[in-house]
Amino acid sequence: MRFNKDKRRALYLGRKNVRHWCRLGGDLLESSSEEKDLGVLVDSQLSMSQRCALVAKKAKGILGCIGKSVASRSGEVFLPLYSALVRPQLEYCVQLWAPQFKRDTELLERVQRRATKMMEGLEHLPYEERLRELGLFSLEKRRPRGDLINVDKYLKGGFKEDEARLFSVVPSDRRRGDGHKLEHRKFPSNMRKNFFTVRVTERWNGLPREGAESPSLETFKSRLDAALSDVLWAILL
Template sequence: MWLVDVTSGVPQGSILGPVLFNAFINCLDVGLDDVLSKFSDDTKLGGIVDLDEGGLESWAITNRMRFNKGKCWVLHLGRGNPGFMYRLGDETLESSPAERDLGVVVDSKLNMSQQCALAARKANHILGCIKHSIASRSREVIVPLYSALVQPHLNYCVHFWALQYKKDIKLLESIQRRTTKMVKGLEGKTYEERVRALGLFSLEKRRLKGDLITVYNFLARGSGEAGDLFSVNTSDRTRRNGVKLRQGKFRLDTRKRFFTDRVVAHWNRLLRDVVAAPSLSEFKRCLDCAVSHMVKTFGLKLDLSSARSWT
């Protein structure tokens, strides 16, 4: 292997750029015991910080690469966090009440209302552009435009920023409600009737369906991380299905919205034939019918009692 000096850089935005950058920062976590997540040019260091804060600065000096300290912030998480001040080299890092990570706004209390408002604002803006620039109000025009341009903003990374408050749920649902009202021929019908006529799910049902599909991928495909996320009861004497998950115990209401907790009750109510589907496509087909009975559209709340009608 020949080693030569590199005298020129790679144009930003090129296909080769991310590959070379990942190779360059591959040794960034050498000697670090904390969790380091590397995604293209977004690198995150997580863990308990002690007084030894010189690891990253030493790496930067060795590799002749400078950190933009003006873009480095500290986000303190957790109850009773003392909010210590940290340094990167000789400069003290400022604290921030909220930060955007890969397009998702996270605040110090893990409250996702800011992210919900941001997603709703973007979706409403695009929906307004569609309404004022497209003359047709037919289903064949409005639904594809909504699915391609508006809905992605409402669904982006939604498994992470699970909605906690009814006002946030209603805010996002109101955007799809407005969209269904735009379609010609559905005047005078209720929201549930309009959604059904257009072949759509309410956003809450879509989120629940996405959660259950994620669980299926973890369990049915034998993901190595499944054991860390879920505790599975595989006893043959379990009712409804043979792959029931154990519900964890917790004291904080915020924990109820965590993915590994909010999905357990719904998964355990699925029929045995659904969870034992031989393929993902078959699981999705069976799941459509099941999800339609698990969430009540009108009240935008969980309706677990209705699950008995199909079990």
């Protein structure tokens, strides 16, 4: 297989990286502080703040275009447009780049706040009431929901012995009733704690047994939504 050297960069991760020279064949690769991979911006410190800023900017631009081009502000018209065109920008591959800091979380949430406030009859309601009227979750709550759905998809797809496993299932002799508990690893680094495969294990293990053992994805989603009461949200978040 031939590779184009001009399209290859070396991205050194971490502050203590010794930055050895990387070669492609006999050619040295240029270093870079940030690169896009499948549309997701990753920097050398694995900080997702810049990614969050870019996502919020693009989503606000699309929301502004909708506001200028669509005369109706009724929920029946505006909500499907938001759900189809704006929210996917805020959630594309979010398992990889989920915000690490409160300021980034609020930056993304502000886009949905603005969208719900643009809808007719909801302008003067608090944000939480607007969400209830529209049947929406906040983005902050949708992210752990999406994490859990992706874990269910992965686990129900089965493991192959010759492939690397994202998760380690607790051995059967250590389980207490629930056959789908995941091993939870602890790391001193806050950055590592935010990795999808680390942050999601406690949330998954905190689910009721009937949720984790759902026979299908659709059943899992319905049981998950039913289980995500305010009390359980406090645990999962």
